[in-house]
Amino acid sequence: MIRAVCPASCGELIQGYIFGGEKLISYAVDMYSTVSLYEGKRPDDMPIDMEKAYRAVDETFRLCGYSSEESKDIAIDIDSQISAGKGMASSTADICAAIACASEYIGRKLSKEEVAGICTGIEPTDSTIFNTLTLFDHVGGDICRDYGKNIESGVILIEGREIIDTVSFHKKGLHGLIRSGERQMKRALELFEEGLCEQDMGKIGQAAIISGLERQNVLPKRGLEALIEKSMELGAYGVNVAHSGSTVGVLYPQDKVDMGKLIYEIGKLEIVKAAKSVESCTIVQGGAKLQYM
Structure with missing residues (x-):
């Protein structure tokens, strides 16, 4: 048996119309999808998330020069901590971990470009498939x-309560609305890159706020503005959103802001009261990792 894990995202730091098309920068947090691959019979009926992961296995075999006949006796199990349909990259994590298992089984290490190509060939993909922060064409697969x-x-x-199907969302004909935010997204990217270069999380937080507020024109989140205002009052770096989901993240300095107080105070707000859950997460390295048993 071969096993691999891939982390969730807490939405995106920025996402919008950049360099002639929609791009995003996701960040990974410590919730994981675990995929186990073994030789065995595939189920006749399976949920859509399992179908996507099996397709990832088949596409990995094909890329490495094998036929679908040669992958049909490969089975997988998925054990995921990541909520689906919330903008937390649940399917991305399943698919990426499945690719890692299949490539290990075959004995070939894939490049990040090859992994991106397989992932985006199946569905729009978060940049949590990469080890580090990446500006990514989540539909076309370009790094x-x-x-x-x-x-x-x-x-x-x-974590919000609303469930949004990512594939359906990207088919809604929202290109015009998204493109109208190009000027704002240019500023967001500039701030993000300045902040990353200068190690200034305040600028990165501001970039996330610009992107999140711009997305209100496309996928509004009730009470987001109040959450941003209260979080900044309490010393947060900023607030980021899942641009095609209902998840929101509050970024804050752990050495200066009391987490318990932050959660208590924002917990009085409408957007947080209506949420399914509120929890503290740790930012981790993205990409799939093999687990050796």
């Missing part, structure tokens, strides 16, 4: 900028 580092911040993950 626009690999920043080579991750951010350090505390995160309060607010």
Whole structure:
């Protein structure tokens, strides 16, 4: 048996119309999908998340020069901590971990470009498939900028109740609305890159706020503005959103802000009261990792 894990995202730091099309920068948190691969019979009926993961296995075999006939006796199990349909990259994690298992079984290490190609061939994909922060064309699969580092911040993950199908969302004909935010997204990207270069989380938090507020025109989150205002009053770096989901993240300095007080105070707000859950998360490295048993 081969086993691999891939982390969730807490939405995106920025997402919008950048460099002629929609791009995103996700960040990974410590919730995981675990995929186990073994030789065995595939189930006749399976849920959509399992179908996507099996497709990832088949596409990995095909990319490595094997036929679908040669992958039909490969089975997988998925054990995920990640809520689906909330903008937390649940399917991305399943697919990426399945690719890691299949490539290990075959004995070939795939490049990040190859992994991105398989993932986006199945569905729009978060950049949590990469080890470090990446500006990514989540539909076309192009790696626009690999920043080579991750951010350090505390995160309060607010999981909304609304479930949104990512594939259906991206078919809604929202291109015009998204494109109208190009100027704002240019500013958000500039702030993000300045903040990353200068190790200034305040600028990164501001970039996330600009992107999140711009997305209110496309997928509004009731009470987001009040959450941003209260979080900033309490010393947070900023607030980011899942741009095609209902999850929201509050980024804060762990050495300066009391997490318990932050959760208590924002817990009085409408957007948090209506949430399914509120919890503290740790930012981790993205990408799938093999687990050796």
